[in-house]
Amino acid sequence: MTLAAIVEQMIASYGDIQLIAKTAIVDPVEVLTAFEEAKQDTAEKVCLGLLKQFHPVVEPVKIIK
Amino acid sequence: MALPSKVLPGFSASLWCQSAATPTPLTTANLSVWAAQVQTIVGTAAGGTGTAGTQLNVEAVPAFGQDDAMANFSVAGSRQSDKIPTQAAPTSMTITAAWNPSDTGLLQMRSDAYNGTVDRTFVVAAYDGTNVVAYAFNGRVSQFQIDAQPGAEAKAIFTVHPRGNQYGWSNS
Numbered sequence: 001m002t003l004a005a006i007v008e009q010m011i012a013s014y015g016d017i018q019l020i021a022k023t024a025i026v027d028p029v030e031v032l033t034a035f036e037e038a039k040q041d042t043a044e045k046v047c048l049g050l051l052k053q054f055h056p057v058v059e060p061v062k063i064i065k
Numbered sequence: 066m067a068l069p070s071k072v073l074p075g076f077s078a079s080l081w082c083q084s085a086a087t088p089t090p091l092t093t094a095n096l097s098v099w100a101a102q103v104q105t106i107v108g109t110a111a112g113g114t115g116t117a118g119t120q121l122n123v124e125a126v127p128a129f130g131q132d133d134a135m136a137n138f139s140v141a142g143s144r145q146s147d148k149i150p151t152q153a154a155p156t157s158m159t160i161t162a163a164w165n166p167s168d169t170g171l172l173q174m175r176s177d178a179y180n181g182t183v184d185r186t187f188v189v190a191a192y193d194g195t196n197v198v199a200y201a202f203n204g205r206v207s208q209f210q211i212d213a214q215p216g217a218e219a220k221a222i223f224t225v226h227p228r229g230n231q232y233g234w235s236n237s
Binding site: 016017042043 | 090092093094095097098099100102203228229230231233235
């Protein structure tokens with residue numbers, strides 16, 4: 001399922017959108033980019049915000065040898 | 066605009082609902098969107114546009130949010146037990162209003178209560194004169210009663226049961 005399809009499903013939902021966000025399989029970088037591009041005060045921004053919250057971009061830990 | 070940044074008095078909150086007889090409630094995501102969504106339900110008196118909403122003239126806005134729910138676990142030998150939050154129900158709102166038999170909002174609540182299956186978006190709006198913070202939820206009405214005692218003005222009492230997970234916060 002693409003990110004756009006997941007967001008569309010969340011926008012149309014009358015259910016628990018936090019649960020949809022939590023269980024979605026998404027690329028955190030793609031979510032972050034889409035979140036930053038989304039217009040403020042829209043349902044899309046709300047949904048991408050939840051996805052960003054549950055799928056944060058994890059910075060790789062630098063190993064010092 | 067931004068969130069109100071001050072301690073709000075209780076009476077600054079007002080209760081609004083969609084005005085249509087058979088409304089299409091806002092979706093869960095839109096309950097968190099002020100512009101063109103929640104804003105249309107809240108009237109101009111509380112910082113909205115009010116094109117799709119009506120105010121419920123209630124005596125006071127009751128507590129809203131979610132109920133407590135927890136499981137208590139105990140471990141042998143440990144001094145204290147542990148309380149873990151579990152699945153909580155939304156808080157039901159029992160509302161008292163002065164009974165005006167012609168009030169549009171109260172007639173709508175009476176109709177919803179007799180029907181029992183009408184989902185409607187309600188909004189609690191707290192307004193400081195400039196900014197609004199809104200708690201929007203979808204709910205159904207039940208237990209509509211008229212209390213017409215001789216010693217006081219007649220009251221209309223009804224309960225709004227919010228639907229699970231269908232709530233959102235927004236601000237102007």
